[in-house]
Amino acid sequence: MSTQPAAKAPASKIWEENATPRHRIQWCPGCGDYGVLSALKMALTRLELMPHEVLLIGGIGCSGQIRNYLNGNGFHGTHGGPLAYAVGVKMANPDLRVMALAGDGDTFAIGVENFVHTCRRDPEVTLIVMDNGVYGLTTGQRSPTGGLGQDQPEWSEEDPPPFSPLRLALSAGATFVAQSFSGDPKHAAEVYVEAMEHPGFAFVNDFSPCVTYNKFNTYEWFKERVEPVPADHDPSDLEAAWELLADFRRRGRSPLGVIYRNPRKRKIYKRVPIWPQELENIDLEPMLRGFR
Amino acid sequence: MSTQPAAKAPASKIWEENATPRHRIQWCPGCGDYGVLSALKMALTRLELMPHEVLLIGGIGCSGQIRNYLNGNGFHGTHGGPLAYAVGVKMANPDLRVMALAGDGDTFAIGVENFVHTCRRDPEVTLIVMDNGVYGLTTGQRSPTGGLGQDQPEWSEEDPPPFSPLRLALSAGATFVAQSFSGDPKHAAEVYVEAMEHPGFAFVNDFSPCVTYNKFNTYEWFKERVEPVPADHDPSDLEAAWELLADFRRRGRSPLGVIYRNPRKRKIYKRVPIWPQELENIDLEPMLRGFR
Amino acid sequence: MVTNRLKVLVGGVQLRDGVGTVIDLVGRIATRAGLHVLANERNYASTIYGAHQFDPLLICDEPPISHGDDEIDILVALEFDANPDAPQQPNRDTILRHGEQLKNGGVLLYDASTGTVATEAFETRGIKVFPLPARQIALRELKREVVKNMVVTGALFRLLEFDMDQTFLRAFLEERFLRKGRELVDLNLTAARRGREMVEGVLQERGWENGGFRLEPRPGRESLLFMSGTDALGMGAIQAGCRFYAGYPITPASPLLAFMDQHLYTYGGRSLQGQNERESIRAALGASLAGARAMVGSSGPGISLKVEEFGLAGTAEIPIVVVDSQRAGPSTGMPTKTEQGDLRMAVGAGHGDFPRIVLAPSTLEECYTLIVEAFDLADKYQCPVFFLTDLTLAEVRQSVPERFFQESTVRITRRGVLQEDDLRRDGFKRFRITDSGISPRIFPGTPGGIFKISGTEHDEFGFVTTDPPKRKAMLEKRMRKMETYLRENARGPQIYGDPKGRPVLVGWGSSKPVLLEARARLRQEGMEVAVVQITHLWPFPIQLVKSVLEQASPLIICEQNYSGQLADLIQERCLLPTRRILKYNGRVFYVSDIIRGVREIVRNGAPEFRVAEFMPVTVEAHEGD
Amino acid sequence: MVTNRLKVLVGGVQLRDGVGTVIDLVGRIATRAGLHVLANERNYASTIYGAHQFDPLLICDEPPISHGDDEIDILVALEFDANPDAPQQPNRDTILRHGEQLKNGGVLLYDASTGTVATEAFETRGIKVFPLPARQIALRELKREVVKNMVVTGALFRLLEFDMDQTFLRAFLEERFLRKGRELVDLNLTAARRGREMVEGVLQERGWENGGFRLEPRPGRESLLFMSGTDALGMGAIQAGCRFYAGYPITPASPLLAFMDQHLYTYGGRSLQGQNERESIRAALGASLAGARAMVGSSGPGISLKVEEFGLAGTAEIPIVVVDSQRAGPSTGMPTKTEQGDLRMAVGAGHGDFPRIVLAPSTLEECYTLIVEAFDLADKYQCPVFFLTDLTLAEVRQSVPERFFQESTVRITRRGVLQEDDLRRDGFKRFRITDSGISPRIFPGTPGGIFKISGTEHDEFGFVTTDPPKRKAMLEKRMRKMETYLRENARGPQIYGDPKGRPVLVGWGSSKPVLLEARARLRQEGMEVAVVQITHLWPFPIQLVKSVLEQASPLIICEQNYSGQLADLIQERCLLPTRRILKYNGRVFYVSDIIRGVREIVRNGAPEFRVAEFMPVTVEAHEGD
Numbered sequence A, B: 001m002s003t004q005p006a007a008k009a010p011a012s013k014i015w016e017e018n019a020t021p022r023h024r025i026q027w028c029p030g031c032g033d034y035g036v037l038s039a040l041k042m043a044l045t046r047l048e049l050m051p052h053e054v055l056l057i058g059g060i061g062c063s064g065q066i067r068n069y070l071n072g073n074g075f076h077g078t079h080g081g082p083l084a085y086a087v088g089v090k091m092a093n094p095d096l097r098v099m100a101l102a103g104d105g106d107t108f109a110i111g112v113e114n115f116v117h118t119c120r121r122d123p124e125v126t127l128i129v130m131d132n133g134v135y136g137l138t139t140g141q142r143s144p145t146g147g148l149g150q151d152q153p154e155w156s157e158e159d160p161p162p163f164s165p166l167r168l169a170l171s172a173g174a175t176f177v178a179q180s181f182s183g184d185p186k187h188a189a190e191v192y193v194e195a196m197e198h199p200g201f202a203f204v205n206d207f208s209p210c211v212t213y214n215k216f217n218t219y220e221w222f223k224e225r226v227e228p229v230p231a232d233h234d235p236s237d238l239e240a241a242w243e244l245l246a247d248f249r250r251r252g253r254s255p256l257g258v259i260y261r262n263p264r265k266r267k268i269y270k271r272v273p274i275w276p277q278e279l280e281n282i283d284l285e286p287m288l289r290g291f292r
Numbered sequence C, D: 001m002v003t004n005r006l007k008v009l010v011g012g013v014q015l016r017d018g019v020g021t022v023i024d025l026v027g028r029i030a031t032r033a034g035l036h037v038l039a040n041e042r043n044y045a046s047t048i049y050g051a052h053q054f055d056p057l058l059i060c061d062e063p064p065i066s067h068g069d070d071e072i073d074i075l076v077a078l079e080f081d082a083n084p085d086a087p088q089q090p091n092r093d094t095i096l097r098h099g100e101q102l103k104n105g106g107v108l109l110y111d112a113s114t115g116t117v118a119t120e121a122f123e124t125r126g127i128k129v130f131p132l133p134a135r136q137i138a139l140r141e142l143k144r145e146v147v148k149n150m151v152v153t154g155a156l157f158r159l160l161e162f163d164m165d166q167t168f169l170r171a172f173l174e175e176r177f178l179r180k181g182r183e184l185v186d187l188n189l190t191a192a193r194r195g196r197e198m199v200e201g202v203l204q205e206r207g208w209e210n211g212g213f214r215l216e217p218r219p220g221r222e223s224l225l226f227m228s229g230t231d232a233l234g235m236g237a238i239q240a241g242c243r244f245y246a247g248y249p250i251t252p253a254s255p256l257l258a259f260m261d262q263h264l265y266t267y268g269g270r271s272l273q274g275q276n277e278r279e280s281i282r283a284a285l286g287a288s289l290a291g292a293r294a295m296v297g298s299s300g301p302g303i304s305l306k307v308e309e310f311g312l313a314g315t316a317e318i319p320i321v322v323v324d325s326q327r328a329g330p331s332t333g334m335p336t337k338t339e340q341g342d343l344r345m346a347v348g349a350g351h352g353d354f355p356r357i358v359l360a361p362s363t364l365e366e367c368y369t370l371i372v373e374a375f376d377l378a379d380k381y382q383c384p385v386f387f388l389t390d391l392t393l394a395e396v397r398q399s400v401p402e403r404f405f406q407e408s409t410v411r412i413t414r415r416g417v418l419q420e421d422d423l424r425r426d427g428f429k430r431f432r433i434t435d436s437g438i439s440p441r442i443f444p445g446t447p448g449g450i451f452k453i454s455g456t457e458h459d460e461f462g463f464v465t466t467d468p469p470k471r472k473a474m475l476e477k478r479m480r481k482m483e484t485y486l487r488e489n490a491r492g493p494q495i496y497g498d499p500k501g502r503p504v505l506v507g508w509g510s511s512k513p514v515l516l517e518a519r520a521r522l523r524q525e526g527m528e529v530a531v532v533q534i535t536h537l538w539p540f541p542i543q544l545v546k547s548v549l550e551q552a553s554p555l556i557i558c559e560q561n562y563s564g565q566l567a568d569l570i571q572e573r574c575l576l577p578t579r580r581i582l583k584y585n586g587r588v589f590y591v592s593d594i595i596r597g598v599r600e601i602v603r604n605g606a607p608e609f610r611v612a613e614f615m616p617v618t619v620e621a622h623e624g625d
């Protein structure tokens, strides 16, 4: 039986309260998501956040369960929606730390419209996709990133090649794009910290093997193919980011680390009024004026 | 009052029968969609197609009305859906010529998931987007391509920068990506012909000014900024396509012509059985076998 | 000479001829003059340009009961040449289409820029005809085509012997245009004066003393506002505390998005044009989760697309107000035509059973007041609250006393939201099983109040469970809120007249005024009927409704949809048989529709009456989506 | 010694302990032996790994009426150590959870690899306990953990004195594994033999002659197949001419996608895994437009997401069969639990009124036969046809005579599709107004038959219009199809017993067998009830149903949902008051639930009875979505 990397990682107990004591983890032993959980605890600890300050929005899938395995406010809506909820949360209350934690099916298949539009909207939200190439929770159908590294003699509408989430993010206007590997939670934690410190939408694609349904893209498979982003890469240069991806693709490799980071000039808003005292005695005049 | 380019373009009458005699064109005088209509008639004529062989799937929007202004089978479903219907049509009957004719709102806002997934699926479908930066039919709200060429000091979730449909298509795996301008219907017609001859999904982004609601990206504005793809560009080279786009962007210009064309190896299917004689007397044995 | 009671209909080519501009100007200025106006049918096509558009405006001394029938007193035809939509009818499209609606003794004013039209038939009917070369004057004399609208308005005012010294008009123009320069004001005043002069000329030439109708200002009256149902709804929402709005553009809900975009920021809120229908509601649910009073608006197609999110809001217990500006369905249907066809969807949409509340305002005023109730109910019951307006109510433009808004302002409370002090460290159960079904909630960020919220079935902490007893208890808890609602918040129907043993007309939504006017007219004919208007449609308050309706003889449900959706609901809930008056051709109910229907049903015993609209004089005309 | 009548329940940790494998093996081999098996509750969690899973299997000599109650004869517990979901119950989780269901005199077989369990209480109840170190044997002796399932199966077969010479097992293993090598077959046979020996040992040690139950093969019988409801539905669809299927993965509809992926290509068709719920149905509508008989499948959340497309299919008149494998809602709900909660949605989803047909099969066999009717109706009426199965029906595994499928094969016709010869150049009106409401259609590519099809309101050619009379005529044309359906195709309910003056149990969907068994048992108790099963739910055949139901006293609607969705529909359509037996905790109806409900209602006059499930012995257990 595989080991559970989570158990070994150092992490503050604070992120376990309220969650795993009440809720047993129900991932398969060895699932990549344990690595993500472990890295997340490290990152949250490093950032010295308090659980009540964060809102973890889970996707629907094995991966999305992670919201319940961590302390902090958790929300879980419909399939494909995490980023759209996150946009609303952040617009209403920019003070909250909002993370979307979802699978590749949730984000790139049923939720791809939110992925594309959120890259453009650029809310201060961190998205971590646990990319395993399959729909784990519905027993292993192929996801849009499924088939990574496999060639095929012919393609068809029902059997198309996988696409690259990183390229999609860049072309949709994302301001932070990174990749990590749950087989290396320490490095992943560093990437998450950078993502969470980014003033805008931060997307981290995490290779998180599904040991039960993806027998091709295994830990070993990834270990042979991942490579850190070169130290001399300038992540603020969009064209350099494209070239980096092209170079890695040519070499059949996948980069780990921050590929692109270029914050936009943002308009700053305050939390919208929510309490009765903030809402009372409003002056109708600015509205009435137009009707006279 | 503006002129209607359509009236001047040479086009076989065959593409007007069944359509405009029964259905008056209701675009604003001068609307860019007239140029697309005119170019389409030229292209269809050039390809010597018969109206009953084509299926024109219109989006919802001013642009989508074009399906009724041309002879040929026409379909018009829900907003954002043309490409998804087209995938099904082509899978069931690969012999039909299928075109999706839609607006930028339909394709890149509510329909972007179909755009992304169809680029991957690569059905033999031609998509012409009449890109005007606005939702014309709902009286001019900004679309995802809206604001092209305008800078802003600060951005926010509700007011994000426009994105580039060409880049999105390339990164989603499209095998044919081109751009045209309805102010130059002759050139547009050439691009459409190439698109329709492409064995796979062909996307043409057509700058089609909305004279009523987009007072910024006008014919004049485009005329000053469009430039043909250089003759020495190799459209089969993906990295060259990226570079071409980067180069035009740096120079504040938009390329017209075929930017990328690289057909995939496709699995060939026949029309699925539809007639009673094709459906009768089937042998259940291959299915029963598994249950014994 | 009729004073302060007339209906004028302006028609022309959409986007080109300025139909809306003229109606807006007349309506606004009449309102300033203390008159009551009502424009309840903004008949436009869903294609932007070229179709026939018409807009009738009722002007009265006192608030009218309803828009009445489709008869008109004054017809204003703005086409100057061909209607591209109907090229066979150059210069007289509006006249051909609406001539029959024009009452004997009425007035016809038309743009004669490209020549006059044969109008003998009208004159025979005692109709005074005024040809007016408005576009010609604008183009040739004043060199600005757009002022043709002002020529027409000036002519109309002269006809109505209104604003003879142009005081109202001048004030209005100065407010609008002075910052762009005095010239623009003067140009417009000149245009109006030229219109006046043309009417003057016809009067003199024909030896008529006047047009037969006049408007007399009522200067001493309280201040009136000229606004739409959407404006009232938007204002109502903002004063109810709504600080987040999201909508994807769609007719007829787009104006609400525009209103919120324009005003919400003044009050610290934010407004989002969704990139699709679901992003809108998802963002709004996110905002609600974060603590904002949040609202989304759409029409049928966009509501159909949000169904999965309604179930989520019901299950995860997130307050959300959903405005459905109904339009003619199904599918894309007729985007610019009215209907009341989404009641069944509001009551039943979604898989499984979840709590929801459905309200339907029946007037512009109720758009303002009832939306406050909608937000309070959403807050209290933590579920979706549907607010069913329709195209008619969204687009009605009418005069409303300014006082109404000031007087209707309410105190905001936010029920059941715990704050730091209320929370004991481990005691917070987001989905606590309670007698009322209502559980405590917090806004995220509150120390000590961490939640887990999910649309998957969950236990009291919000953790996922499928344990049968827990599931049963949690589902029952959620549904129990609806019983609490029925006890504490349901409101009975509005009842006009004594239902006992009489025909009872039951309605919902924008048609109430028409039912009331039909009642008044039937009484004049000697038939007493009662009118029952249901605003609180779901959970259906059986106890409050059944006792009223079972007295009816017969029970007639009047609705603008094909199947009789309220009638079906009444049958299901009250087990009472229903008769039906139904209209679903895209037009509003007219008083005469109801009267004919009542006669058919009461006198001839028909089980139902399906209103067939008059056939307008029209050639093949097509539109968009 | 009971022969050929027993219920065995296998329990263990999901994905780890092989619960499904054992049941599948036993069910399949018993079926080959000519016995009738029924596994109607595949109780698994929606998280992949670690939760408790259990699966009861009924084995009978003749086809059983229903799965009966939750009592079991033989309990097989597969945990070998802790259930990660309930760590406090190492090695005995299944025993603790299901021990009470085990009948006195029954059998308990459990994996004793990590030690034995205290089972005195069972022995006191006359239960024979067989500890079996299955995993230990597999790992230590045979060095392949996975063969533990075979050890268990062998033990079970020995207990049942079945397949003593391993003929059945050997044949089965050879079919499966021979191409991978003789060793694999032998290894499995050895494993099974080791299981046998262990049971043998206990029998000898305890001096028992047998376990009290035995299975005796019925070799001469006709050939039976072991299959699921989904298999029957998929086969039915393919033989009905379905050549395009699309679905986005979702429990419990994913197996249908897998079935179609596997088989459709053999018949020239194609199957599409949608990238989302709407792409699925849109592609299917496209395929249907192109001429294919097309089907989509999903469950509640995915059906909610398709609502706008249903309205399109209704308006644009595109045939489509929509399978809704219902699961417990609302929202994400309980993905792996059963419910009948989507009837209201199927009947009412969408804005505006459009034609649709709703069918619900009540058995595996009807999944096969009724789906053919669904395709024919979709073709004839050119509208969406909803096929409401549920998780129970989708996942039931049972034995079915092979003959049934051959005999139920039908001729395919495609109504109303014009071909080149039928078309006169200008005569084709896609939406011709007809008396039946049915208009001619063509498949694109047919010379002379060009169409314009739209979800926007249209004229007979399909061009967009908002002309009031045309709109009225076209909407009425579409809805008239439903009247034609009621005249020509509606089918009345299935009636068991005489409803006159008796309690009548009305049901729909998978619960029919349970109602029938309840009826049989109540008769034994001296109470005569009738059972009425409605398969054709919409358009509701009032004439055919009301005459039957109004004889009932009382009328009791039995449904697996919270509100009583069929009951509400009956009230609406028939104006008859209803009583209700409702269950919505995620479990199937048991016969005893119905009997208790009938007693409460008939004897004690309760208006409704809400089934409360037994509380399983369980610690806090959580799942996913």
Ligand SMILES: Cc1ncc(C[n+]2csc(CCOP(=O)(O)OP(=O)(O)O)c2C)c(N)n1
Pocket (backbone or CB within 6 Å): A059, A060, A061, A062, A063, A064, A079, A102, A103, A104, A105, A106, A107, A130, A132, A134, A135, A136, A137, A138, A143, D248, D249, D250, D251, D277, D301, D302, D305, D332, D625
């Ligand atoms: C509308 C809807 N359709 C389908 C489903 C079923 N479903 C649950 S999870 C899932 C896919 C999960 O894949 P992914 O996002 O990659 O997560 P993973 O399990 O691999 O971590 C699907 C299709 C659903 N919950 N809702």
Ligand SMILES: Cc1ncc(C[n+]2csc(CCOP(=O)(O)OP(=O)(O)O)c2C)c(N)n1
Pocket (backbone or CB within 6 Å): B059, B060, B061, B062, B063, B064, B079, B102, B103, B104, B105, B106, B107, B130, B132, B134, B135, B136, B137, B138, B143, C248, C249, C250, C251, C277, C301, C302, C305, C332, C625
């Ligand atoms: C579900 C849904 N939401 C909203 C609408 C309203 N709507 C009609 S057209 C349109 C946008 C059209 O923009 P675009 O696709 O750019 O076409 P254009 O009119 O600019 O040619 C919208 C939002 C709709 N028809 N359906």
Ligand code: SF4
Pocket (backbone or CB within 6 Å): A026, A027, A028, A030, A031, A032, A033, A062, A063, A132, A136, A137, A209, A210, A211, A212, A213, D048, D049
């Ligand atoms: S099925 Fe795959 S993704 Fe899901 S828990 Fe198991 S290993 Fe992880």
Ligand code: SF4
Pocket (backbone or CB within 6 Å): B026, B027, B028, B030, B031, B032, B033, B062, B063, B132, B136, B137, B209, B210, B211, B212, B213, C048, C049
């Ligand atoms: S509104 Fe714009 S896009 Fe629409 S017809 Fe007019 S010019 Fe064309």
Ligand SMILES: [Mg+2]
Pocket (backbone or CB within 6 Å): A061, A103, A104, A105, A130, A131, A132, A133, A134, A135, A136, A143
């Ligand atoms: Mg995945």
Ligand SMILES: [Mg+2]
Pocket (backbone or CB within 6 Å): B061, B103, B104, B105, B130, B131, B132, B133, B134, B135, B136, B143
């Ligand atoms: Mg556009």
